[in-house]
């Protein structure tokens with residue numbers, strides 16, 4: 001299955017992906033040129049039990065607009081899962097997840113949302129409830145990828161578990 005890691009620059013997307021790579025080990029980096037001017041977003045693959053998960057780490061805001069304008073994101077998202085990450089130190093990164101969600105409009109993807117950096121801030125539960133319902137994402141909780149590397153694995157487990165139960169976004173199979 002494929003997981004598209006979305007969110008503004010600095011929220012912790014790369015920390016999340018690299019933590020998973022470190023925790024789950026033996027991972028082959030996967031080249032993922034999508035035709036825009038850099039090689040990003042890049043993808044890595046991790047194994048969680050029998051499930052192989054390919055994670056796409058998307059670049060921050062500036063490059064993100066270019067990805068949208070070239071419409072390549074849609075090619076990448078069919079049948080995958082979108083993990084929206086907000087940073088509780090910057091509430092604007094939570095509201096702006098609505099822009100990211102637009103990328104996935106009309107596409108069969110599972111939608112999940114997490115908040116990062118609870119080591120340094122208190123998440124605004126009202127804002128989180130509001131945004132997650134507006135973007136149709138299941139809220140999986142607030143974490144700190146940097147201080148508690150196990151949190152990243154926990155999130156991925158939850159995501160895989162829910163995805164298998166709901167059978168959403170699994171059209172691409174398990175690869």
Ligand SMILES: Nc1nc2c(ncn2[C@@H]2O[C@H](COP(=O)(O)OP(=O)(O)O)[C@@H](O)[C@H]2O)c(=O)[nH]1
Pocket residue numbers: 007008009010011012013014015016060116117118119120143144145146147
């Ligand atoms: N305090 C704190 N900082 C974090 C956490 N996760 C990531 N960071 C820091 O936030 C910054 C941006 O992280 P990065 O993974 O590069 O974000 P990206 O731009 O979304 O890929 C880095 O300095 C990280 O060390 C966290 O859980 N708590």
Ligand SMILES: [Mg+2]
Pocket residue numbers: 010013014015057058059
């Ligand atoms: Mg990054």
